Amino acid sequence: MxxxxxxxxxxxxxxxxxxxxxxxLEDIGWEVVDNIPLLLxxxxxxxxxxxxxxxxxxxxxxxxxxxxxxxxxxxxVRRIKxxxxxxxxxIGTLFLDCSSPELERRYSETRRRHxxxxxxxxxxxxARERDVLSPLRDWANRVVDTTTLSANELSQTIRxxxxxxxxxxxxxxVMSFGFSRGLPRxxxxxxxxxxxxxxxxxxxxxxxxxxxVPVADYIVADPAYADSIDTIERxxxxxxxxxxxxxxxxxxxxxxxxxxxxxxVHVADRIGRRLHDAGFSPTVTHxxxxxAPQDSLEDTPRGK
Numbered sequence: 429m430x431x432x433x434x435x436x437x438x439x440x441x442x443x444x445x446x447x448x449x450x451x452x453l454e455d456i457g458w459e460v461v462d463n464i465p466l467l468l469x470x471x472x473x474x475x476x477x478x479x480x481x482x483x484x485x486x487x488x489x490x491x492x493x494x495x496x497x498x499x500x501x502x503x504x505v506r507r508i509k510x511x512x513x514x515x516x517x518x519i520g521t522l523f524l525d526c527s528s529p530e531l532e533r534r535y536s537e538t539r540r541r542h543x544x545x546x547x548x549x550x551x552x553x554x555a556r557e558r559d560v561l562s563p564l565r566d567w568a569n570r571v572v573d574t575t576t577l578s579a580n581e582l583s584q585t586i587r588x589x590x591x592x593x594x595x596x597x598x599x600x601x602v603m604s605f606g607f608s609r610g611l612p613r614x615x616x617x618x619x620x621x622x623x624x625x626x627x628x629x630x631x632x633x634x635x636x637x638x639x640x641v642p643v644a645d646y647i648v649a650d651p652a653y654a655d656s657i658d659t660i661e662r663x664x665x666x667x668x669x670x671x672x673x674x675x676x677x678x679x680x681x682x683x684x685x686x687x688x689x690x691x692x693v694h695v696a697d698r699i700g701r702r703l704h705d706a707g708f709s710p711t712v713t714h715x716x717x718x719x720a721p722q723d724s725l726e727d728t729p730r731g732k
Contacts, residue, residue: 606688638693
């Protein structure tokens, strides 16, 4: 590994939430290794990438604790200093703390044994571990006290702190479809465009699609178009950050009309561009764009 890498050592009191933190970091795109023997740490960081590899710019999180083989807090601090000096890695340390009474309560509720007190009360192991970890806590540049945090609150704290550089962004898909051919099975949000006038019933527009300018102009001219589509776009711009905060990895927005060739195609394409301009990276697909027009599938034309 010849390039400097962002590395985060995740450590702290057993029962304070290390597993939750590592799962969250992995969910937002970090490479995660838990409980790696310290003798292998240097080897991991110095291993060259395979020939022809494009590299891996993902930050690396290493979970260590009192149960890690060869654990020695003072030695770890010295090794962090050396890795910074010799390899140029940006190494941070996140220490998860928690009050002793709360840790005792958690062990009591889960009926787990403390790893440093397998044959004694959990309080003995907690006190011993706090003493063993004190050099790492003093060294850590980030300390999170999880005493009053639920697992979900801790996860959100980690996301807000470490999901930089596009990490943690949900994969956003915008899909057009035709109701006559069924709803998309993986849709999270569905918007029905059948309230807009249908270009299918204009002979000159029927062969076209929502990506063609004359068809788009016809749809945009509908009096209900501007306010309704703007409302949908503003709703999505409000919801997507909330989905991200809740840790949702995929969000599929489905835009439907009757046949899936005109109104839904145009609106999906417009919404995709609006989301892109707002800083998202949506993938826009048109499920039924290649299907043939068919009168029996379409809405009854207005006035008939």
